[in-house]
Amino acid sequence: MRVFKDLMWYFKEQKWKYGGGILVLALVSFLSLLPPYVVGLIVDHIVENTLTQDILLRWMVILFVLAVTVYVLRYIWRILIFGSAIRLARLLRNQLYDHFSRMSASFFQKRRTGDLMAHATNDIRAIEQTAGVGVLTLVDSLTMGGFVIITMAATISWELTLIALIPMPFMAFATSKYGFMLHKRFAKAQAAFSSLNDKVQESMSAVRVTKTFGYEENEVTEFKKESDDVVEKNIQVAKVDALFDPTIQIIVGLSFFLSIVFGARYVVLGDLTIGQLTAFTVYLGLLIWPMLAFGWLFNIVERGRASYDRVNRLLQVKQDIVDKPGAVDTPPKGNLDFQINEFSYTDDEGPALKDIFFHLKRGQTLGIAGRTGSGKTTLAKTLMRDFEIKNGKILLDGTPHDEYTLDALRASLGYVPQDHFLFSATIADNIAFARPEASYQEIIEAAKLAAIHEDITRFDEGYETIVGERGVTLSGGQKQRISIARALLADPEILILDDSLSAVDAKTEEQILHALRDVRRGKTTLITAHRLSAIKHADLILVLEQGVIIEQGDHAELMKENGWYRKMYDHQQLESLVEKGGRSS
Numbered sequence: 001m002r003v004f005k006d007l008m009w010y011f012k013e014q015k016w017k018y019g020g021g022i023l024v025l026a027l028v029s030f031l032s033l034l035p036p037y038v039v040g041l042i043v044d045h046i047v048e049n050t051l052t053q054d055i056l057l058r059w060m061v062i063l064f065v066l067a068v069t070v071y072v073l074r075y076i077w078r079i080l081i082f083g084s085a086i087r088l089a090r091l092l093r094n095q096l097y098d099h100f101s102r103m104s105a106s107f108f109q110k111r112r113t114g115d116l117m118a119h120a121t122n123d124i125r126a127i128e129q130t131a132g133v134g135v136l137t138l139v140d141s142l143t144m145g146g147f148v149i150i151t152m153a154a155t156i157s158w159e160l161t162l163i164a165l166i167p168m169p170f171m172a173f174a175t176s177k178y179g180f181m182l183h184k185r186f187a188k189a190q191a192a193f194s195s196l197n198d199k200v201q202e203s204m205s206a207v208r209v210t211k212t213f214g215y216e217e218n219e220v221t222e223f224k225k226e227s228d229d230v231v232e233k234n235i236q237v238a239k240v241d242a243l244f245d246p247t248i249q250i251i252v253g254l255s256f257f258l259s260i261v262f263g264a265r266y267v268v269l270g271d272l273t274i275g276q277l278t279a280f281t282v283y284l285g286l287l288i289w290p291m292l293a294f295g296w297l298f299n300i301v302e303r304g305r306a307s308y309d310r311v312n313r314l315l316q317v318k319q320d321i322v323d324k325p326g327a328v329d330t331p332p333k334g335n336l337d338f339q340i341n342e343f344s345y346t347d348d349e350g351p352a353l354k355d356i357f358f359h360l361k362r363g364q365t366l367g368i369a370g371r372t373g374s375g376k377t378t379l380a381k382t383l384m385r386d387f388e389i390k391n392g393k394i395l396l397d398g399t400p401h402d403e404y405t406l407d408a409l410r411a412s413l414g415y416v417p418q419d420h421f422l423f424s425a426t427i428a429d430n431i432a433f434a435r436p437e438a439s440y441q442e443i444i445e446a447a448k449l450a451a452i453h454e455d456i457t458r459f460d461e462g463y464e465t466i467v468g469e470r471g472v473t474l475s476g477g478q479k480q481r482i483s484i485a486r487a488l489l490a491d492p493e494i495l496i497l498d499d500s501l502s503a504v505d506a507k508t509e510e511q512i513l514h515a516l517r518d519v520r521r522g523k524t525t526l527i528t529a530h531r532l533s534a535i536k537h538a539d540l541i542l543v544l545e546q547g548v549i550i551e552q553g554d555h556a557e558l559m560k561e562n563g564w565y566r567k568m569y570d571h572q573q574l575e576s577l578v579e580k581g582g583r584s585s
C-alpha cells in the first residue's frame, strides 16, 4: 500500500474531489444495504400472511427512489475519482514529456525509444489505475465489506455470519494469486507480441534486401517461430484466466451452502425467520464484489508501485547539460574559436576529436571534409552542446559557448542533420517549423533558395501537400532540400549543414550553394561534406582523420599541399567527368 503514500501529494492536492468521491462511494455502499433488508421484510410478511398492497407499493416506491439515487451517486463518484485519476495521468505524462524534451543526446543514446514510450504509456496507465480503480477497490472493499458484515452480524446472526465468511478469505487469496500470475504471463505475452511487431517492421522495411539475397524462406521460418511463441504465451494467459471463474464459483457456492445448511437449522430452532435467512443470503451476494476487489487491490497496488518507481527514477535523472548560474542570455554572433584539446563520447572510448584549434570570423564559411567516421558530425555536435567538452572549449564571440543559456545558444544555431526529419504535416508547415509566424511569401522564398520550389508546385496540393506516412513519399534529395529551406527560413546566425547536399545532383548542389553564398552573407556557415564541390568555396576547409585535423586552408592552399584533399578532389572531378561522359554518349 506504499504507493498510496507515495501518491499522497496528489490526493492532498485533489482532496475535495477524492474526499467527495470516497464519501459518495461509502454512501452508495450504505444504501446498498437496504434492498436485502426489504426482501427479508417482504418474505416475512408473505410467510405471516400480512402482506398488503399498501406495504408492497410503499416499499416498491422506496426501492425505486433508492435505485435512482444510487444511479446518480455512482455517476458522481466515477467522475470524481476516475476523473482525478485521468488528470493525474495527464500530469505525469506532461512531466515526463517535458523532462524528455530537456534531456541531452546522451540520455537518449543510453535508452531505447521503445522503453521510453513504454514508460509514457503502460507505466502511466498502471499509475492511473492505482489512483482510480485502486482507490475504488480499497474504499469499496472496506466500506461495502464492512457495512455488509456488520449488518449481517448485528441484525441477523453473528454466528451465521462467521460461518458464511469462512470461505471468503480464500476468494481474496485466489483473486490476488491468479491476478499476479495473470499479470506475469500477460507481460510475457506482451513482450512476445512487441518482438513480433519489431520483426514485422524490420522484415517489411528490409523486404527488398531479403528478396535480393534469396533470404525469404529463412525470414518466413523466423516469423513463424515468433508467431508460435506469441500463441504459446497467450495460451498460458488463457489458462490462468480460465481458472478464475470456476474457483470463485466454488468458493461462493461453498459460502452459500454453509449459510443455507446452518441458516436452515437456526430457522428450525426458531432463532431466525425465513425472511431473515433470505435477507442473509442476499447480503452474502453483496459480499462477493468486496472480496474480489480486495484480491484485485493487491495486484493493482503492486503494479502501480513498480510503475510509479520506474517513472520517478526517470524523472529524477538529472539533466546533464544545463544553464550555468549567471549564463548569458543574449544569442551570440558567429565569431567562432574552437580550442578543443580532446573530446570523447564516453570515458572508456578513445577521443572522437583531438587538438581541434581554428578560428572563424562572423560571415565566413567553414568546410569540413574527411572519411566516414572521421569526426565531422561530432565537431558540429560539440558546437551545439549536444555533448559536454571536458577538455577544451569553444568560444563564441569570445565567451565559452557553455556560458550562454541553452536558449540563447540554440537561438543562434541552425542545424540540418544528415538524417532528415520531416513531420507528418504539410510541406509549408514543415518549412515554417522554426518560424511558425513566417508568411507564405517567406516560405516560398526559402523553398526557392533551397531549389525545391519547382518540385513542390508539381504536387497537386502544392505547399499544402502532406508529407510522411499519411502523405506523399518524397525522395531523399527532396527531403534534404525541404530541411535546408527550413533552416534558411529560420535564418540563424550560425548555420550547420551536415552532409545535407549528399542526395542532390551536382547541378542542384551548385544552385543551392550559389543561393547560400548570397543569403548567408555576413553570417557564419559550417558545411560538412563528402563531395568536396560542396565546400570548395569555403573560407576555411578542415580535413579530419580519426578526429584530428590533418590538413587545413582554403581550396587553393589545399590543392597545393598535394595531400588527401587534393587526391580526393581530383578523384571526384574525374568521377564526375566520367559520369557526364557516360550520359552524353
Ligand SMILES: Nc1ncnc2c1ncn2[C@@H]1O[C@H](COP(=O)(O)OP(=O)(O)OP(=O)(O)O)[C@@H](O)[C@H]1O
Residues within 6 Å of the ligand: 109, 345, 346, 352, 370, 371, 372, 373, 374, 375, 376, 377, 378, 379, 418, 499
Ligand atoms: N553518439 C555517439 N556515441 C559514441 N560514439 C560516437 C557517437 N557518434 C559518433 N561516434 C563515433 O565517433 C566517431 C566520429 O563519428 P562522426 O559521426 O562524427 O563521423 P563523420 O565524419 O561525421 O562520419 P560520416 O561521414 O559517416 O557522417 C566514429 O568513430 C563514431 O563511431
